[in-house]
Amino acid sequence: MQTLLFALEVSLNGFMTGILYALVALGFVLIFKASGVFNYAQGVMVLFAALTLVGLQQGIVPFQHLINNLLGTSIHGFGWNMPTFLALLLTLLTMLLLAWLVEKLILKHLVNQNPVILFMATIGLAYFLEGFGDLMWGADLKKLDIGIPMGISDTVEQTTYDWFGYGFFIDRLDITASIVAALLVIGLTIFSQFSKTGRALRAVADDHQAALSVGISLRRIWVIVWSIAGLVALIAGIFWGSKSGVQFSLSLVALKALPVLMLGGLTSIPGAIVGGLLIGVGEKLFDFMVGPMIGGATENWFAYVVALVFLLFRPQGLFGEKIIERV
């Protein structure tokens, strides 16, 4: 009984991590659906959003190393802390500006090129953004705290103890993340199913040329999609940053989103969520049950093996759009 409850607790924790994977994966799906481009820079966008948020909130002077070196000064901060709400708003504006610039400077010039070329462009964008973020805010590890409750939830521990005689350790941050992710997915689904712009997004995803022919402006759609992806990156950045600090390694989280995408399907929003949850729960449970037998550290590779199996047997993923073929 004790083991079973412990396994359950492990799965619940995996569930919460899975939500965070899903948040990153969601950004990939959005852009892939609307432009057929695999956006390699999504992970770095998460990092960049988190960096900007921390930097603004803590009053760090942007480009301080550059300024100090050029002018011989030694400024480090403005000496004030920006209210969290204002910092969030400004970060969101930064992400929208980024979306606009990406369209203006990159996508616009690559219309109707092979998707691989666009993919390469996003690799370039990823490296640029990574360096730019470092230059702007500094490369040191920053602590992000925007007032989301953190630490083990006493209520959950107490309630579960009363029920099962075994207290579950669940992080309050994870609970908030789950709620926000759920709201985000519901919002996005309603937007894409029932709004005019959402319908246009799906139309573009299906057939660029036809979308152009009915008067949908691809460039506007791309700005919208990259803006939404920026918003999703910001939300993912907030939770990952609060959990593990803001630093370069945050962009590597995106690597975990890849198996999630293979599992859920590159084109499905619910797929990204379910895929994230399966990978999150799966890797924790596997590590708990099988790990001790084979020396542990299975979390590093479990997700990729699952993705590989999926590629072999169901390449479009669990929820990926079936390729409609008429004979």
Next chain:
Amino acid sequence: MNKEHKSDKALLVVNNIEVIYNRVILVLKGVSLSLPEKGIVSLLGGNGAGKTTTLKAISNLLRSERGEVTKGTITYQGALVQDLTPAELVRRGVIQVMEGRHCFEHLTIEENLLTGAFTRKDKNSDIRFDLEKVYEYFPKLKERRKSQAGYTSGGEQQMCAIGRALMSKPETILLDEPSMGLAPQLVEEIFEIVKDLNQKEKVSFLLAEQNTNMALKYSNYGYILESGRIVMDGPSTDLRENPDIKEFYLGMSEAGRKSFRDTRSYRRRKRWLG
């Protein structure tokens, strides 16, 4: 050639355009045509003659395929339109229905139709009203309104593509090969609807077709394109009686059916026509 026609009130005038793809491939070598108000004009010719390119030059979908109008002018209602985006043209009332239907496969038929109204700014109830009107023209679409377009038949997809264009409240539809891959009965049905739309909704059509017989039957005027040039034009009734058209495009000749042994002289005569 018959110039009389051009003195009619022309809605769309294409004047001697040249189109180059990828900066090197010359596809249209001086094409001129005009579409009168409330007319149906057909653009005929074989594969690769430049029919689709002409339509795309007008709707400006060319640019997204790395094509460019390098010479000549295109005017719509007297205003130059060759630098407008496809969306701006749709707002002015010119919309293209592309060859091969191009429905949004994962959207339902109804959603497909609604995307046609993307550029419209009027009330939702007006759009709903037009949707019902499209369903009246295409009752089959109403039956299948909830199915994904990718799973409907070729005829239904063609209807969906035309219906989608209608939802933008167009004055002019550039219709590219509506007969492609459809059974003769369906082709007839689609052309009947085109005629209806022309008469009742006052929509003008520029129709690119390989099905010369059908196109000449339903249009008032025709142009014949061959390797990027207009080689002949005239009222459809005249073209139908023209012996060369009969032989090269309608497969009829005074000597009865041609044997393949005669293809060489056939080709030489055809080049003369070009």
